[in-house]
Amino acid sequence: MSESSNQESLGRNVRQTAAEMATGDRTDTLLQTDELVKTFGGFTATDSVDFAIEEGELRCLIGPNGAGKSTLLKLITGTLKPTEGKVYYDGHDITDLEPNERVDRGISMKFQVPSVYGDLTVRENARLPIQQFADGAERRRLVQESIDAAGLSGEEDAEASTLSHGQQQQLEISMAASLEPDLLLLDEPVAGLSVDERAKIAERITRLNEEEGIAFIVIEHDTDFVGEIADKVTVLNKGDVFREGSIEEIESDPAVKRIYLGEDDGTDDSGGNGDDGGEP
Amino acid sequence: MAADSSAADGTASPSPISRLRNRLEGPNTIGNSRRFWVGLALAVVALIAFPIVGGGTGNQFSLFLVLGLLGLSLSLVWGYAGILSFGQTVFFGVGAYTFGVVSINFPTPGGITGGVIAGTLAGAVVAALLGYFMFYGGVRDVYVTIITLVSTLVMLTFMAQTAGSEWTIGEAALGGFNGMPGMPLLNLGIEGIFTFQFVFNDLALYLPLVGPFEIDPFYYLSLTLLLAAYLGLRVLVNMDFGRVLVAIREDEDRTMMFGYDVKRAKLIAFTLGGGLAGLAGVLYAARNVYIDPSVFELYFATLPVVWISVGGRKSLLGAVAATISVEYLRLNIGGEMALVAVGALLLLSILVLPGGVVPWIDGRGLPWLKQDAIPWLRDDSIPWVKSKVGIAPESEATES
Numbered sequence: 001m002s003e004s005s006n007q008e009s010l011g012r013n014v015r016q017t018a019a020e021m022a023t024g025d026r027t028d029t030l031l032q033t034d035e036l037v038k039t040f041g042g043f044t045a046t047d048s049v050d051f052a053i054e055e056g057e058l059r060c061l062i063g064p065n066g067a068g069k070s071t072l073l074k075l076i077t078g079t080l081k082p083t084e085g086k087v088y089y090d091g092h093d094i095t096d097l098e099p100n101e102r103v104d105r106g107i108s109m110k111f112q113v114p115s116v117y118g119d120l121t122v123r124e125n126a127r128l129p130i131q132q133f134a135d136g137a138e139r140r141r142l143v144q145e146s147i148d149a150a151g152l153s154g155e156e157d158a159e160a161s162t163l164s165h166g167q168q169q170q171l172e173i174s175m176a177a178s179l180e181p182d183l184l185l186l187d188e189p190v191a192g193l194s195v196d197e198r199a200k201i202a203e204r205i206t207r208l209n210e211e212e213g214i215a216f217i218v219i220e221h222d223t224d225f226v227g228e229i230a231d232k233v234t235v236l237n238k239g240d241v242f243r244e245g246s247i248e249e250i251e252s253d254p255a256v257k258r259i260y261l262g263e264d265d266g267t268d269d270s271g272g273n274g275d276d277g278g279e280p
Numbered sequence: 281m282a283a284d285s286s287a288a289d290g291t292a293s294p295s296p297i298s299r300l301r302n303r304l305e306g307p308n309t310i311g312n313s314r315r316f317w318v319g320l321a322l323a324v325v326a327l328i329a330f331p332i333v334g335g336g337t338g339n340q341f342s343l344f345l346v347l348g349l350l351g352l353s354l355s356l357v358w359g360y361a362g363i364l365s366f367g368q369t370v371f372f373g374v375g376a377y378t379f380g381v382v383s384i385n386f387p388t389p390g391g392i393t394g395g396v397i398a399g400t401l402a403g404a405v406v407a408a409l410l411g412y413f414m415f416y417g418g419v420r421d422v423y424v425t426i427i428t429l430v431s432t433l434v435m436l437t438f439m440a441q442t443a444g445s446e447w448t449i450g451e452a453a454l455g456g457f458n459g460m461p462g463m464p465l466l467n468l469g470i471e472g473i474f475t476f477q478f479v480f481n482d483l484a485l486y487l488p489l490v491g492p493f494e495i496d497p498f499y500y501l502s503l504t505l506l507l508a509a510y511l512g513l514r515v516l517v518n519m520d521f522g523r524v525l526v527a528i529r530e531d532e533d534r535t536m537m538f539g540y541d542v543k544r545a546k547l548i549a550f551t552l553g554g555g556l557a558g559l560a561g562v563l564y565a566a567r568n569v570y571i572d573p574s575v576f577e578l579y580f581a582t583l584p585v586v587w588i589s590v591g592g593r594k595s596l597l598g599a600v601a602a603t604i605s606v607e608y609l610r611l612n613i614g615g616e617m618a619l620v621a622v623g624a625l626l627l628l629s630i631l632v633l634p635g636g637v638v639p640w641i642d643g644r645g646l647p648w649l650k651q652d653a654i655p656w657l658r659d660d661s662i663p664w665v666k667s668k669v670g671i672a673p674e675s676e677a678t679e680s
Contacts, residue, residue, distance in 0.1 A: 077537060103539035115534040117527055124307055128527050129538045131520045179539060 029091075030055045030183055030215050031076065031107075036085035038071055038239075045071040047239035048085065055182070058209045058216045060226040062250075063236035064260055069219045070112070072236065073185050076217070077109050078102045090182075108181035112188050112219075114168035116175070118161030122152050125160050125171060129178050142178065150174035151200070166197035170204070177208055184208070186218045190225055202228050223251060235259075304511065306518030308360070308526055310595055310642040327503055331495045337482050338499030342567060343611075344604040345502040347587075349560035351603030352509050352596060354584040357553035359593035360517050361546055362529030367428030368557045368584050370410075370435050371403035373575040375558030376565035377439070378402035380460045384452035387464040389475040396468070396562050403558015404551050411550035415543045420532070429581065436576035459572025466498065466566040479567060502563055506600065509556060513596050516552075525549055579619070583607075586622055590629045592636020601638055 032052040038045045046068040053059050061069050074080040076087060078099040086095045094102055116125050126146040127139070134142050147156055150170040155163065160171060169189060176184055186205070190198045206229055208214045220226050226233060227247040235243040235250060237259045243250055250256055294302065305312040311320070331338030354368045379399035383392045410431060414424055443456025454460060469475030478501050482494045516522050527535040528542050536542045565571040574580065583606075591602025606625065610618045633640050 079533065079537075098541070099536045100539050100541050103537060109537050111534065111537070115531055117530040117534070119530060120526070121307065124523065128523060128535075131523065132539060175538065 028055045029053075030057070030089070031217075032088040033072070033075070034086040034088065036072070036075055036087065037083045038068075038075060038080060039083045044239050046075065046082075049236075049240055051234065051241055053183075053215055053217065056209070056213045056215050058205070058229060058231050059218070060230040060233045060247075061217055061219045061236060062221065062223070062226060062233060063242070066238075067236040067242075068239040069236050070187060071239075073109070073187055073217065073219060076102075076185060077107060103179065103181075106180075106182035107185070108176040108179045108183070109185040110169075110172050110176045110187065110189060112191070114165065114172050116160040116163075116168050116171050118159065120160060121157050122147060122160055122163070122171060123156040126150075126175060126178070129175050146174045146178045147171075149177070149204075166193050166200070169193065169197075169201065173201070173204060177212075177214070180212075181214060183215045183217070186216060186220075188219055188221070190220065190222060198222075198225060205229050223247070227251075303518065304514045306522075308517045308522055308594075309514050309597070310639060311597060324503075324507065328500075331499055332487070332490060332493050337494050337496040339482075339496040342496060342499040342502045343564075344607045345499070345506045346560055346563040346567060347583075347607055348506045348600045348603045349502075349509055349563070350557055350584055351587045351591070351599040352506075352513060353553040353556035353560065354588050355591075355593060355596050355599035356513055356517070356556070357550055358585075358588060359595070359599065360522065360529060361525045361549035361553075362532075363546060363550060364422075364425045364585075365428045365550070365553070366425050366581055366585065367410075367431045368553065369575055369577075369581040370428070370432045371407050371554040371557035372561035372564070373432075373435060373439070373571070373573075374406045375399040375403040375561030376571040376575060377454070377460065377561075378558075379562040379565050380463050380571050381449045381452040383464050384460075384462055385450040389467045389469045389471055392464055392466060393468045393470070396466075396559075396566070399562035399565075400555050400559040403561060404555030407554020407557075408547065408551040411547045411554075415546045415550070429578075432576050432581045433578065436573050436578075439573035439576060455572070457573060459570055460565075461570070463565065463569050463571075465569060479569065498567055502567075505559070505563070509559075510596055510600060517596070521545070521548075583610075583622070586626045588636075590625055590637060592639040595636060595638045595642075598636050598638030602636070 029052055033049050035048040035050060036046055037048055049068070049072060051072065061072070063069050071080065075082050078094070078097055078101075082095065086093055088094065089102070089105060089107065092105075094105065097105070117128070120128075123143060126143045130139055130142045130146065147153060150167070150173070152163070152167060152171060152174075155167075160168060163171065173186070173189065189205070190201050193201065202225060205216060205218070209216055209229075216229075218226075218229065230247055233243075233245065233247050233250045234241055235256055242259065243253055243256055245253075301317075311317070330341065350368060350372055353371070354365060357363050357365050357368070376399065379395045382395035382398045386392070386394060410428070413419075414427055419427060439454065440457050442454035443458060445453070447454040447456070452460065452462075465477055465481075466479045467475055467477040476497070478498045479496075482496055484492065484494050486492045517525065524535065524540050524545050527538075527540070528545060532542055561571075561575070564575070584603075587603040587606050588599055590606060591598030591600075593599075606622065609625075610622055613621050629636065635643075
């Protein structure tokens with residue numbers, strides 16, 4: 001059976017391809033990038049990145065400014081198309097799929113800046129992802145669950161722009177998670193949050209990961225936070241994977257410290273100040 | 281009352297009126313209350329009675345109603361889908377010319393009716409083509425505005441040079457700047473079954489107390505179509521699809537990452553808007569029995585943007601109200617002063633009321649029409665809406 005016909009017939013939640021079942025190979029790799037290159041003019045944002053995560057894994061992605069973290073995330077969501085290389089998801093080549101088609105396959109994302117719809121009420125926000133697949137009483141129940149999970153019970157009719165930064169982050173995580181994804185990408189979910197709010201988000205991520213089996217890729221600069229949630233950490237530098245390992249291994253690695261301080265031979269000179277916003 | 285208690289505990293299935301209201305109401309439109317519908321009914325009655333008691337036939341006013349359809353088309357495209365189109369006049373003009381060409385070639389009631397349909401579809405098809413290349417070509421935001429603006433100027437230049445005899449489609453000469461002569465009167469229907477001429481056919485009627493009066497059937501045709509379009513769009517923008525459009529307007533990338541095909545949604549909205557503008561163009565040409573390239577001019581292309589900005593772009597009601605008011609003002613001032621007045625109005629609304637006049641009035645809640653000021657207008661004073669009260673918002677009741 002050809003790969004392409006498999007792709008046509010497979011929806012989300014179908015774990016194994018015929019090819020994989022035949023070979024018994026890598027059945028639990030959820031996402032894999034193959035020599036992913038993205039250049040903007042003369043600037044190479046990602047340089048043949050090979051990156052993979054397993055089903056149900058919780059992976060943190062760290063690295064100095066300009067390391068290519070946000071670019072890699074956008075290549076995975078399909079917001080950017082790679083110059084070279086492939087993205088495989090659930091064993092299928094999804095490189096040419098539009099972002100919304102990737103969402104249908106089970107990839108969901110929370111943006112770096114809280115991107116709730118400010119002019120809409122909390123309920124309208126929560127309803128938007130859910131209305132695609134649920135109706136009537138089921139829809140009402142899921143919307144309420146989504147709002148409750150964000151800790152926003154009682155705020156249903158408030159305009160989202162009136163919520164605090166932390167509440168907006170929670171609401172957006174709820175909205176992204178309500179799509180029942182297999183992979184949830186979070187771009188700096190706790191930037192600018194208080195200690196309390198950070199703890200809530202950490203708890204939320206861990207719960208979604210452990211109870212619902214959602215795999216995560218989290219971009220985060222806060223190493224304490226990373227240590228709290230992550231199974232495994234990937235360090236990106238100059239557009240490529242620099243190190244991979246547990247948070248202890250990464251933290252004790254002098255080479256990682258050097259790239260953060262800009263002492264490595266890297267072109268990066270802005271240090272690890274935690275702001276990744278200027279990255280293309 | 282049995283009906284009262286069963287509605288209150290939410291076990292009874294909603295009445296047809298309640299269900300209709302659920303479709304028409306939602307967070308994306310203003311006027312989700314009984315007082316609004318009473319007010320709208322009063323306004324419609326006033327518009328129906330206007331030619332009868334006002335002395336005229338309604339012929340002059342019918343122009344404003346036709347342009348109201350054009351205003352609604354931009355409200356959908358810009359106000360709801362967030363696509364600032366400066367080229368609704370392209371679809372308006374294409375609709376008008378298509379109606380002219382078809383009706384001149386088939387000047388029977390069936391042919392003219394076909395012309396109305398063809399003109400509407402032509403507006404939609406041209407919008408679909410233009411929209412397809414823009415949205416699927418990755419054109420966004422201000423570039424869409426520029427392309428649509430240029431499109432109307434291209435149409436102006438093109439139609440202006442069609443004076444020669446080679447620019448004839450069948451019997452219909454496009455006529456360049458002189459416009460298209462020889463259009464038949466708007467006589468709709470099917471020969472042998474039922475036909476009716478809607479223009480230049482003032483009906484002399486008599487009512488006791490009022491006495492004899494004359495009405496223009498075209499006025500009532502355009503009023504009916506405007507009301508239908510308004511209510512239809514209310515249903516559309518409060519549907520799931522309408523909520524997707526609003527989400528796209530608010531944040532296109534975010535909406536795509538919730539799994540929505542935003543290009544397709546924008547194309548659908550743009551096409552519907554084109555069809556509505558096309559219908560407005562058809563009626564415009566039919567009313568004047570004439571069309572010329574001035575409908576593609578920059579000045580005319582600007583007007584819908586002014587109407588929608590003044591009335592409030594996120595409000596269908598605002599679009600209609602402002603189109604009628606601004607056009608009434610513009611035609612009564614006339615000449616160069618009208619330009620100044622319209623420009624001043626646009627500046628004023630952008631600087632003082634960026635959200636538009638109608639949403640501002642709605643937000644202030646009109647103290648003299650507050651719900652609790654007049655008990656009879658309260659939503660909870662009537663059994664069939666009682667189930668809605670307290671279960672905010674209406675949107676969620678829609679699915680029940």
